[in-house]
Every structure is written in structure tokens, then in C-alpha cells.
Amino acid sequence: MFNLYLIGGAPGSGKSAIAESLFKGFGDDTVIVAADDWFDKFNEGKFNPTKLPVAHEWCQDTVRAAIVARKGNVVVHNTLVDLGEKGAKPYLDMAREEGYTAHMMFAVNHHGSRSIHGVPNHVVAKMARTCGNTLVSAAMSGMEKGEYHTCGADNVSWAKYCVHCGVSL
Numbered sequence: 429m430f431n432l433y434l435i436g437g438a439p440g441s442g443k444s445a446i447a448e449s450l451f452k453g454f455g456d457d458t459v460i461v462a463a464d465d466w467f468d469k470f471n472e473g474k475f476n477p478t479k480l481p482v483a484h485e486w487c488q489d490t491v492r493a494a495i496v497a498r499k500g501n502v503v504v505h506n507t508l509v510d511l512g513e514k515g516a517k518p519y520l521d522m523a524r525e526e527g528y529t530a531h532m533m534f535a536v537n538h539h540g541s542r543s544i545h546g547v548p549n550h551v552v553a554k555m556a557r558t559c560g561n562t563l564v565s566a567a568m569s570g571m572e573k574g575e576y577h578t579c580g581a582d583n584v585s586w587a588k589y590c591v592h593c594g595v596s597l
Contacts, residue, residue: 431501432491432523434516436508437535443505446535451503458501459494463487488518495526502528 433451435443447460466483467475487506494502508515516532523530 429500430495430498430526430528432495432519432528432530433501433503434508434519434530434532435503435505435535436516436532438507438509441535443507443535446533447503447505451501454501457499458503459490459499460503460505461487461490461494462505464506465490484514488522491519492522495522495528508532508534 433447435447437443444462444464447462451458451460463480463483463486464475466486467473467479470486471479484506487504491502491504504519511517511520520530522528
């Protein structure tokens, strides 16, 4: 079985921590990637918002290569603030085209963390609201397919695995 896991959320919400804690021990058959990784590999670890389009293109290319190589688990942890071309859609299209099962999760900051890139609080708040709208949109889409799940985390989670309560769907 081939799986694509998309972990979205606002800056500082814990996307990277979730990706690492859930998938790091899966071995060589798993690829974990984020657009932020581009900055570490190609920009001396320095975040530069003007380079985000290049970083996201590199992330998509890395995911495409992993899927073509038939890696069992491909994990993407980006903001994914929408379901369109600048968010989840390119990844979901790749999964569908190559027969991967797509799982989507959203991280919610209940731990008081801050963005490691110095994203201003008002921008994080706006992105969190956008992520919330995306989450509701995804939940409604999932609800139509019978994949709707809520838990006591005061928000809706649509995924094959609820990151809040641990329920496997």
C-alpha cells in the first residue's frame, strides 16, 4: 500500500514535530519533506520569503520523485493553507495519478510554540484562520464520502488518523 500524508497548519503549529514523531522511524521506504527543507539544503538554513515559490516547486519535485520511485510513505509537512494549486491540490493530484492513498491532517497549536521563521503573529493568525477554513472545507468534502470525524479538540479533523485523539479512521 502506498500512502501520501499531508500535514498542514499555520507556522509554529507543530507540523514538523508531528511529521518527525509519527514517521521518522519508518525507514528507507519513507520520505519526509517540506518546502522549508529547501532553505536548509540550498540557502544555508536562512529563510527568505521571496524564495518560497522555488522552495515549494522543489518540494513538489521531491514528492513526485518519491512517488515515482514507489516509496511506501511520502510525508509532506507544509502550511497547505488551501486546497488549491498553492496548497494541497498538486500533491493530491500526484497521489491520485499514481494510485497512492492520500491522508490529510492539520496541526493546531495547543503548545504555545512560535514560528521558527519569525513570521509575525498577525500573519500567523491570518494563516491559522485560512487553515481553519481549509479544514472545514476538507471536512465537508470528507463528510460527503463518509469520512467525517470530530473529537474533543474544539475543531474538525478530516484524516485517516486524527492527530488530536489518536482515532484511526
